[in-house]
Amino acid sequence: MKRTPKFDKAWSESIAMLPAELQQPLIDAIKEYQTTGIEPADLSPIAQCVFNLLKPTIDRRAKAASYQRRRREAKAVVQCAPVTIEAGRLVKQDRKYIRLLAKRYDLIHRDIKAEIDRVSALLAANGIDRIPLFLYKEYLEKRLEANTEPSDPDTQIKCGPDAKCG
Numbered sequence: 001m002k003r004t005p006k007f008d009k010a011w012s013e014s015i016a017m018l019p020a021e022l023q024q025p026l027i028d029a030i031k032e033y034q035t036t037g038i039e040p041a042d043l044s045p046i047a048q049c050v051f052n053l054l055k056p057t058i059d060r061r062a063k064a065a066s067y068q069r070r071r072r073e074a075k076a077v078v079q080c081a082p083v084t085i086e087a088g089r090l091v092k093q094d095r096k097y098i099r100l101l102a103k104r105y106d107l108i109h110r111d112i113k114a115e116i117d118r119v120s121a122l123l124a125a126n127g128i129d130r131i132p133l134f135l136y137k138e139y140l141e142k143r144l145e146a147n148t149e150p151s152d153p154d155t156q157i158k159c160g161p162d163a164k165c166g
Helices: 009-016 020-036 045-080 084-093 095-105 109-125 133-148
Strands: none
Touching: 009 020, 009 045, 020 045, 084 095, 084 109, 084 133, 095 109, 095 133, 109 133
16 A cells, blocks of 8 residues: 555544544554555444545545556656667677677678667657667667568579679
């Protein structure tokens, strides 16, 4: 439920009107319900009635707090991802990764870096403002793989050492 219990002034004033022996168990039950979500079982009928009147307010506040917490956490995750252009720069600066791509796809570094620029421009054009590096790299590798595969092996010219390829 809620991380920190909230106790309204109006609740305190209303509970103060109850007999003294009912006040503390009701206050404890409200605070326990706010922190754990466990409904009280051993309240007197009058205290249970007051608790039942306050329960919808407690539940509504807990739901709103949970929604706000999820929204903040989701926003924090998005903020951790670098801007798309910055992700491209970070990938370009990763020399080990560039070497790995060069070996894997038999490309020179200049071609890989040009493809990184194209990927950044394409993502930005499609409205992707922020992207985690692992997704950026995955997308880059798919693009490199698609660009380096031969389209039709039957139409490829096979050149030998004495043949003239043109």
